[in-house]
Amino acid sequence: MSYLPHILITDALIYFLLVLVVGFAVYASRHEHLRAPWRQVFNRPLAVAALMVLSVYISIGLADSVHLRERISDTGADRADMEAQYSHQVISLLDIFLGSLRQHSEKTYSMPFATHAFSMETVIGQDGSVRREHPRLLYGGAHLKDISKRGQDIAVKTVTGILVGLIAWLLFAVLIIKVVAVRTHMAAGALWLRIKRGDTRFPWRSALSTGAVISAIVSALIVLSGNYHVLGTDQVGNDVLYKSLKSIRTGLLIGTLTTLVMLPFAVSLGIMAGYLRGWVDDVIQYTYTTLSSIPGVLLIAAAILSLQVYMTANPEQFTTVAERSDMRLLFLCIILGGTSWTGLCRLMRGETLKLREVDYIQAAVALGVPTRKIMLRHIFPNVMHIVLISVVLDFSGLVLAEAVLSYVGVGVDPAMDSWGNMINGARLEMAREPMVWWSLSAAFVFMFGLVLSANLFSDAVRDAFDPRLRKR
């Protein structure tokens, strides 16, 4: 089967961001003054563990950001003279990995690990009798011949999954230890003992054990989700695990693209205001005071309302559902950026005000370095730590904001998979009797994992890069 790549705008921005991050990593690794604080970050066990969890989220999000359109192969043999036909449905690399999870949709709600639907249905038996019963699910536990063995089957599968995951990780860990041992000129056994005691500079013990836990969970999920809906199904019968995984991209995008969008403005305007002073300073200060005096949610609501009106008025510009929701997501990022750049801009201005009186700037001025060059070469690198700190600190707040905004009705497109939309839907589900709790719980667990690890990691970054904290 062949595919045609299909790049959404947000995808392109994500690739751009990825290039930036990799570029920065390479740059930082070559400069000692940047390498030192990062080393400090990576020496914290909690930060390393958080980063490993984050990287799982990020890789899922990245896999979900490679979009493809499937080739429609109706005739079997492709003829060279025929132009290939591609489906209009845009799927991602993640969808291909999760093939069965995406396609195994039931009719409606079912509990996690259920074999039968959650609600009763009227079934007409073979002898014409009418009964009310929970119908058997199409996929959930369909392989079971004897339903009473379900518990046993789940236990066996879970244990198998965990064991496979652990063994795979063990092999990987052994490989890593060997490599590290060779590179540090240590016997592998001695290194292993030191790792076990937690007596290494890089917190190998916490890294390896976090990896083991992640690997066990992932592999257990893979084994189980082939035969069950591990987190149940939602109202239209879609697998909740699949939805939660798809929501990761939305959350990450909101958290990162917002920053990417606002960063150029916040940094350049902040530095300009602080360095140039005078009327430039007045105008920029006025702009951000005005923007920040509007309560954020209200400004976002007003802007999204305007966008909705625009989209209703110009439907021809948004052809596919994916493009429509993608546009809305991007716009949401831009607005969120518009409301959140003011804080960073103020910080930049304050720091630049301090920096412009420092000796090396004064020396540059005296040597006749052009103003633009001073700002770019001398001030910008010296405010980077503030940018970095605020970027990582903002991330988790933005992920949380997405949920609230979607709930208010001004978040991402209702058709898009997002934790906010899942929580929003859960309002009605909670009112049902008996309650449908699994969508909400799934959104909770996935969001909590991302935000907590982002918070822990960003704390470490702040502690390492903030010079005020470094002194103590």
Added chain:
Amino acid sequence: MTAYIVRRILYAIPILLGVNILTFALFFVVNSPDDMARVHLGVKRVTPEAIDNWKSEHGYDRPLLFNSKEAGLEKITDTIFFQHSARLFVFDFGQSDDGRDIGYDISQRMWASLAIALPTFIVGVLINITFALLLAFFRGSLFDISGVILCVILMSISGLFYIIGGQYLLSKLWHLVPISGYDSGVNALKFLVLPVIIGVIGGIGAGTRLYRTFYLEEINKDYVRTARAKGLSELQVLFRHVLKNAMIPILTGVVVVIPLLFIGSLIMESFFGIPGLGSYTIDAINSQDFAIVRAMVFLGSVLYILGLVLTDISYTLVDPRVRLN
């Protein structure tokens, strides 16, 4: 002092003008009144007459900024900008899109918002200050570390989950308080308990952690060492010296939100069915009532700027080093 306050208020005017122009641009320039009418009337069965009708009913049939048909001053006053945006300056909010007087609605609804927001705010700040003091007292100990980690965990949970979880536990499972609703007078009390508790718990993580850093910043200063050196006990140092000085950064964050308590919390009020300004705004967003959203944006900015002024004034009251000039 009076001169300072007057100057601050004068300084607020250009900012409010900016807010006004911004909302005007968002609502009338990005989308013409025609588009708004189409959204309101539904896209399918819309006729040009219906649009014109809707526009003249709501006063959107004027030119945007300059009316060349009228004479004299009317050229400027008989425009959408003047009639719908500039009037907000004298708190004349006009009518909502379904014909209700917004100013009256606001004056009726803000008390319900305040009834939730004020107790949440006061109890929340007191609890945060206490917990942070406790952590700062035991700083560096296992208690402190686990407290901070607990704060980070609490911070990592979306506010929506606190609300849903609280409603489930206290109302659905234990039947202690009604799940949502509101009543007038003393009867409102039983409806207020749950939102206030949830509001306080939801804010503990971030608040406690922030205040703890304020205390720790003060604790490392010289005057604290002097206080210890002259033989004060750690408790006396904390309460008499550190707490007082840490109040200055705490005030920055606290005073600025006091005026905003009037417009309440969007999420809380819509979850608990409280007829305050927050739910008013959410309803307006959902029914795409632009007049109300515009009014609330303006009101919110006015209150925020008021909060900034109050913050500056409170500085002079608590910190004798700050002189207003």
